[in-house]
Amino acid sequence: MQSNDARLLLHALVPTLAIGAVAVGVSAAVAGAKGALGAVVGTLLVMLVMGAGLVVLQKTAKSLPQLFQMMGLLLYTTQILFVLVFLIAFKDTTLFDTKAFAFTLLGTTLVWIAAQTHGHMKAKTLYVEPDSAGTKKAETAGSPT
Template sequence: MQSNDARIIRGAAIPTAATGVLAMAIGAATAGLDGAIGAGLGVLVAGSFFALGLMSLGYVGRRWPELFFGAAFLIYTTQMGILLVLLLLLRDAEFLHGRAFAAGVLAGLAVWLAGQVRAHVKVRTPYVEPVADSASVPSGSASPGGRP
C-alpha cells in the first residue's frame, strides 16, 4: 500500500470510527442494547466495505492502471450489491435493531465518503510525472528552426 493510500484510508477511517461511537451512544439511548449493537454494526459494515474497496482499487491501480476506471465501477457496484444483500439478510435479525442498523450504515457511509474526499484533497497526489527540459531534448539535435 502506498503512503498516499494509507493517508486516505486513515483520513476516512478515523472520522468513521468516531461516528460509530456516537451512533452507538445514540442507538443505546433510543433503543437500548439492540440499538447500540445495530448502530455500531452498521457503521462497521459501511467502513469496512469502503476500506476494502479502496484497498482493492489501489491494488488494481498499481498493477493494471489501464483498467482503473472499469475496476472502480465494478468494485463500487459489487459493494452496493453486497450491501443490499446484507441489509436484506439482516432486516429481521433478532440481535439488532433494524432501524438503528440502517441509520448506522447511512451515517458511516456519509462520514466515510466525506472523510475520503477531504483526504484526497489534502494528499495532493501528482497525476502527471514531470519531465525535465534537458532530458526531453537529446544533445546534438537540431533546434525547431533547423539551426544548430
Template sequence: MPSADAPLVRGAAIPTAVAGVAAVAAATVLAGAKGLYGALFALLLVMAFFSFGQIAIDRLTRNNPQMMLAVAMCVYMTQILAVGIVLAFFKGTTLFDTKVFGFAVLGLTAVWTVGVVRAAMKAKIFYVVAQSADESVTAPERQP
C-alpha cells in the first residue's frame, strides 16, 4: 500500500477497533454470549469490508488518480450494498443477536467513515507529482 493510503487505513482502523472493543463489551453485558458473537462478527465484517475497500481504491486509481472520486463512490456504495446483503442473509439467524449485530455494524461503519475523513483531512498528501531529474523541463532559449 502506498504511503499516502496507510495513514488513512490506520486513521480509521484504530478508532474502529477501539469502538468495536467497547461494542463487544457492552453487547456482552447487555445481551450475553449471543450479543458478544453479534458485536464481534460486526467488528470483523466492518474492518474487513472497509480495509479491502481502501486497498481496492488504491489499486484502481494507481494509474489514473483523476478517477479517485468516482472509484471511491462506487467502492463505498458496493460496500454498503454488501453489508446490506449480509444483514439480509443473517436476518433470521439464531447464531447471534441480530439487533446487536445490526446496531454494531451501523455504529462501526460510522466510526470508520469519520476516521477516514479525519485522517484524510490531517494527511499531508501531495497532489502535485514532482518531475524526475531526466524529465525536467528546461526554459526555452532566448532568440537574439
C-alpha cells in the first residue's frame, strides 16, 4: 500500500473510531453493557467492511485502472450485502443491544463516507504521470527558422 493510500485509510479510520468511542459511551449510558457491546460490534463491522473495501479498491485502481468504476460499484454492492447478511444472522441476538448496534452502524458508516470523501478531495492526486528523468523532451512542431 502506498503512503497516500495509507493516509486516505487513516483519514477515514480515525474519525470513525472517534465516533465509535462516543457511541460506545452513549450506548453504555443508555442501554448498559449490552448497549456498549452493540456499539463496539457496530464500529468494528464498519471499520472492517469499509476498510477492506478501500484497500481492495486502491489495489484495483493500481493494477486494473480500466475496471475501477465497475469494481467500485461491485464493491459497494458487496459491502451492503455483507452487512445485510450480518444483520440477518444477528437479528434476534441477545448478545448485544440491537438498537445501539444499528445506530452505531449508521453513524459510523456516515462518518466513514464523509471522512473518505473529504480525504479524496484534499488528496494531491496526479492526473498524469510525470516525466521520468530518462525520457526525451518533446520537440515543438513547426519548421525551425
